[in-house]
Amino acid sequence: MITVTSARKQYGAFAALDDVSLDIPSGSLTALLGPSGSGKSTLLRSIAGLEELDSGTVTIEGRDVTDEPPQRRGIGFVFQHYAAFKHMTVRDNVAFGLTIRKRPKAETAKKVDELLEIVGLDGFQHRYPAQLSGGQRQRMALARALAVDPQVLLLDEPFGALDAKVRTDLRQWLRRLHDEVHVTTVLVTHDQEEALDVADRIAVLNKGRIEQVGDPVTLYERPANDFVMGFLGSVAHLGGQLVRPHDIALERDRATALALDAKVPDSPGVIDAVVERVVPLGFEVRVDLRADSGERFAAQITRRDAAELQLREGETIHARAVGRSSVVDHDPALAI
Amino acid sequence: MRVSRGTRLSLRVVALGYLFVLLAVPIGVILWRTFEPGLSEFIASISTPAAKSALNLSLLIVAITVPVNVVFGVATALALVRGRFRGRGLLQAVVDLPFAVSPIVVGVSLIMLWGVNGWFGALDRAGFQVIFGIPGMVLATIFVTLPFVVREVEPVLHEIGQEQEQAASTLGANGWQTFWRITLPAIRWGLTYGVVLTVARALGEFGAVIMVSSGFPGVSQTLTLLVHSRYIDDHNTYGAYAAATLLMGIALVVLLLMTLLDRKRSDR
Numbered sequence: 001m002i003t004v005t006s007a008r009k010q011y012g013a014f015a016a017l018d019d020v021s022l023d024i025p026s027g028s029l030t031a032l033l034g035p036s037g038s039g040k041s042t043l044l045r046s047i048a049g050l051e052e053l054d055s056g057t058v059t060i061e062g063r064d065v066t067d068e069p070p071q072r073r074g075i076g077f078v079f080q081h082y083a084a085f086k087h088m089t090v091r092d093n094v095a096f097g098l099t100i101r102k103r104p105k106a107e108t109a110k111k112v113d114e115l116l117e118i119v120g121l122d123g124f125q126h127r128y129p130a131q132l133s134g135g136q137r138q139r140m141a142l143a144r145a146l147a148v149d150p151q152v153l154l155l156d157e158p159f160g161a162l163d164a165k166v167r168t169d170l171r172q173w174l175r176r177l178h179d180e181v182h183v184t185t186v187l188v189t190h191d192q193e194e195a196l197d198v199a200d201r202i203a204v205l206n207k208g209r210i211e212q213v214g215d216p217v218t219l220y221e222r223p224a225n226d227f228v229m230g231f232l233g234s235v236a237h238l239g240g241q242l243v244r245p246h247d248i249a250l251e252r253d254r255a256t257a258l259a260l261d262a263k264v265p266d267s268p269g270v271i272d273a274v275v276e277r278v279v280p281l282g283f284e285v286r287v288d289l290r291a292d293s294g295e296r297f298a299a300q301i302t303r304r305d306a307a308e309l310q311l312r313e314g315e316t317i318h319a320r321a322v323g324r325s326s327v328v329d330h331d332p333a334l335a336i
Numbered sequence: 337m338r339v340s341r342g343t344r345l346s347l348r349v350v351a352l353g354y355l356f357v358l359l360a361v362p363i364g365v366i367l368w369r370t371f372e373p374g375l376s377e378f379i380a381s382i383s384t385p386a387a388k389s390a391l392n393l394s395l396l397i398v399a400i401t402v403p404v405n406v407v408f409g410v411a412t413a414l415a416l417v418r419g420r421f422r423g424r425g426l427l428q429a430v431v432d433l434p435f436a437v438s439p440i441v442v443g444v445s446l447i448m449l450w451g452v453n454g455w456f457g458a459l460d461r462a463g464f465q466v467i468f469g470i471p472g473m474v475l476a477t478i479f480v481t482l483p484f485v486v487r488e489v490e491p492v493l494h495e496i497g498q499e500q501e502q503a504a505s506t507l508g509a510n511g512w513q514t515f516w517r518i519t520l521p522a523i524r525w526g527l528t529y530g531v532v533l534t535v536a537r538a539l540g541e542f543g544a545v546i547m548v549s550s551g552f553p554g555v556s557q558t559l560t561l562l563v564h565s566r567y568i569d570d571h572n573t574y575g576a577y578a579a580a581t582l583l584m585g586i587a588l589v590v591l592l593l594m595t596l597l598d599r600k601r602s603d604r
Contacts, residue, residue: 050502070505083503087521096517097507141503148507 001026002047002152002184007056009042009208016042017053018208024152024201026061029178029185031195033231034205041156043205044188048077048154061151076145076183080157082137084129090116090140091125097148115143118177135166142177152184159194171198192232196220204228236297239268243321248299250287250309250317257318264321271319273297275311287311289319363584370581373574381578386553390562391582393470394539397558401477401538402531409485409530410523416486417493431487434480442479443547446472470556472548480544481537485530492526493519528594535590539583559583 002024009017016039024030032040045051047058049070057066065073085093091112092099098108116122119139129137138158145153158174159167175198178185189195195202196216203213204227212224216232223229226242235242251257257270273289276296285306287299299319301309311317339347370378381387415421416428434442448454450466459466466472500522504514520527542560549556557565559579567576 048506050506069510070502071508071510073506075506077503077506079499079503081499083499085500085503085518096504096509100508100513100517144503144507 001059001061002186003057003059004043004047005057005059007043007046007058008054009039009046009051010054015039015208017046017056020056020205020208020210022203022210022213024184024186026184027182028201029175029187029199030201030203031199032186032188032203032205033190033192033195035190035231037207038205039208040188040190040205044154044156044186047152047186048075049073050077074151076148076150076153078138078141078145078153078155078158080160082129082134082141082161084132084137084141086129088128089125090121090127090129090132093129093140094143094147096144101148111147112143115147116140118146119143133166134162135170138162138170139173142174146181146183150183152186155185155187157188157190160189167194168197174198196232202232204231206231234298236299237295238297238319238321239271239291241268241321243268245286245298245300246284247321247323248297248301248319249322250299250301250305250311250319252309252317254318257320261320264323267321269320272316273319274316275313277313278306278311287317289317291319366577366580366584369574369577377574378578378581381575382582386557387559387562387575387579387582389554390557390559390579393473393557394559394583394586396470397474397477398535398538400474401481402534404478405481405485405534406527406531409482410489410527412486413489413493413523414519416490418498431483434482439476439480439541439543439545440547442476442544446476446479446544446548450475467548468550468556473545473556473558476544476548477538477541480541481534484533484537485527488526488530488533489523490526492523496522524598528598532591532594536587539587559586 002022004020004022007017007020008015018039020039020043022043032043034040042051046053047060049058049065049068053066057064059065060073060075070077085096088096091109094112094115095108098111103111113122113125116125119142121136121139121143124132124136124140129140132140138161142158155174159170162170171194174187187195187199200215201213202216202219204211204219206227212219212228219228219232223232229235229242234245236245236248237243238248249260251260251270254270254272261267261270271291273291275287276290277288279286279288280303281300283303284300285303287301287306288296289299290296297319309317382391412427412431416424416431447467450456450460450472452460452467454460454467456466464471466475496519500518501514504518505511509517539558540560541558542564545558546561546564549558549561551557551561551565553562553565559582563576563579563583566572566579
């Protein structure tokens with residue numbers, strides 16, 4: 001368990017962490033999710049000891065490490081740009097932590113070979129980082145971090161510098177690795193899809209504060225506020241409320257729309273809108289709409305519904321919300 | 337950008353001609369004059385007692401200057417790149433001072449500081465001669481060579497950033513281990529060039545050293561001072577050429593050695 005209590009960190013006038021408290025359960029894979037400047041990296045680096053907190057405490061597995069340097073925190077850290085030791089071979093990179101700890105040579109060599117096999121770099125022992133691809137370098141960095149048997153594994157946007165295909169592959173691979181190794185893992189990301197895909201818990205950060213912590217389903221279906229709702233998944237503005245695009249239904253007949261809408265409590269009402277574009281997205285169809293108020297929003301409906309409606313660009317349609325994910329009313333200050 | 341064949345050729349001719357006239361011709365003339373009377377003449381000229389003593393003194397000064405500059409140069413570069421302290425801008429400017437100040441001025445200021453009537457003259461009066469002795473020549477050489485290591489290492493430190501060092505610390509390395517295992521290997525090229533430049537300048541320094549040297553042949557004459565005194569005082573033109581060739585030879589050997597050492601280390 002990692003516990004951060006009342007963490008504060010100020011850079012000049014900018015509050016990177018503004019009274020942040022967070023519990024990360026042992027064995028979990030937690031994502032710190034937020035836009036850039038939200039403090040997620042600062043929080044991770046503070047747990048690692050690479051950043052010193054102005055106030056607040058960090059405990060790892062019950063041990064207060066607030067004043068400990070990184071080398072005495074029992075952590076493994078993976079950097080966005082790999083931080084590979086360029087003048088060392090892959091083997092020496094992975095062995096670094098064990099060499100520092102003066103472990104017997106044979107034991108070190110055995111462990112390094114095991115880890116390289118796990119991360120799929122068997123046979124690359126004598127290469128230099130410059131001879132590896134980005135994805136391979138990051139897997140080497142992971143093996144290096146895991147070699148010292150850390151109590152917690154901290155990953156700072158580990159897939160951020162990789163191209164899309166490699167990123168998704170490594171994501172899946174990290175998920176499987178975590179299922180095998182079970183080391184408490186904290187991952188920083190600005191990519192909501194990545195967080196939903198890989199993490200079993202997500203903490204959403206914004207402006208140095210934690211907005212909500214929970215499992216991916218809770219965060220998606222019951223976001224605590226508009227910021228969380230807008231950051232996880234897409235949203236549409238409908239009559240002053242935030243609605244998921246797939247929670248919008250379109251009706252040809254206004255009376256039908258009104259009748260159905262009356263059954264939904266706290267609904268934003270029926271909005272008349274002009275169809276601007278119909279975009280087929282495979283299984284679903286996205287309909288770009290413009291309300292009478294001039295506000296643009298998108299609805300996502302199934303192919304069958306779209307076929308029944310026979311939408312044409314330029315015609316007026318009636319939109320209503322069939323249900324709402326968000327439990328809060330639209331707060332313009334938090335609008336995305 | 338496309339450049340026509342004619343332009344490209346003439347640019348090359350200009351560049352090579354410039355290098356030839358300014359570098360190759362003077363060096364070539366010295367080499368030719370040195371070896372014209374034969375190898376035995378050359379060896380005789382550089383193995384006189386005065387020449388041997390000058391060679392030893394020059395090498396001694398290099399042997400003291402280089403380690404001092406390596407230690408303080410790397411420390412200064414680290415402070416300039418990584419440090420967050422007041423007066424960093426001032427330090428940045430002070431490091432370049434030896435480039436800006438004429439070596440003669442350095443010599444004069446050293447005499448004012450360490451001479452019999454200087455601020456630290458008590459040392460001289462107590463029997464430890466700085467000025468007109470080897471310590472003064474070493475001090476003068478350290479002063480004029482101070483910026484080389486700092487200025488060669490600094491950009492490399494900027495370029496490598498701090499992530500590798502931070503990674504080492506998360507893996508359990510303390511500050512000292514991180515420095516030896518990560519920082520030093522990463523800056524070794526910059527350091528190598530800094531050392532080569534320091535050696536070259538230490539061997540060749542004239543202005544600052546002549547001010548604080550007693551100039552006695554066989555006692556406090558460096559190779560560079562020997563070249564000067566043979567040519568000007570003794571009108572021994574050939575001796576001056578021979579000593580100059582020896583100087584160039586040493587510098588060349590140092591450059592080759594450093595390159596070879598570095599290649600060997602990175603091969604491993």
